[in-house]
Amino acid sequence: MILSVHVWVGGCLAAAVAGAGAAWFTIAVQEPGTTHALCGPDLGRDDVVAARSQAVAVVEVVENTRYREDGGSAYLTTRVKTLEALKGEFGAVLDVTQGVKNGGAPGRYATEDPDRYAVLEPGHKYVIAVQSGSTTGATGAAGSEAWAWYAEPAEGGLAGEREHWQKAIATPPETAASSACEDIDVPAG
Known part of the structure; x- marks a missing residue:
């Protein structure tokens, strides 16, 4: 036992x-x-876009002038005609550059977020927000043109976009429009 x-x-x-x-x-x-690291402001909020941008305008695309790949990134430079400057100063015609996916071909460019960062296509109107570079339209060295970090089709017409963006510009974001990075842990499954 x-x-x-x-x-x-x-x-x-x-x-x-x-x-x-x-x-x-x-x-x-x-x-x-x-x-995941979330970096930069929330471009899904127009008040944040307006607060963090150097300049905002409604433009009409004249032509895509240059596509280049550099260091694993791709860029499309586009000539636009300013229909109305909503924030900052814009020349009558200027070149803007935006990031696109590698391997583009005329008429076949794409971006990671087409809802808030549409590819600028000739003959179409867009609201663009410029983060850096010259918006005067003066020609300079490649890379000195305006950097469009936000582009959305101007579906509200000129008057509708003006009204909408004037409100966004006049309304500072309730939360800080920070560009700091923060890590977000996403559980598996």
Whole structure:
């Protein structure tokens, strides 16, 4: 009887140690989630776009003038005619550059977020927001043109876009329009 109690207790201890080890292993080897870095302002909010942009305008695209790939990135430079400057100064005609996906061909360019960063196509009207560069229309060295970091079709017409963007410009964002990066952990599954 004593031997069976020792065997029974020993078996329970072994099972408990094995169970604890399996639980630790299961917890330690969970499916890893992913970590994403969110950098830059929320371009899904027009008040943030207006606050963080050097200049905003309604433009009509004249022509795509240059496509280039450099260091794993691709850029499209487009000549636009300013229909109305909504924030900042714009020349009557200027070149703007935007990032596009590599491997583009005329009429076949794409961006990562076509809803808030549409590819500027000749003959179409857009609201663009410029982050940096010259918006005067003066020609300079390649790379000195305006950097359009936001482009959306001007579906509201000139008067509708003017009204909408004047409100966005006049309304500072409730939360800070920060460009800092923060890591977001996304659990697996």
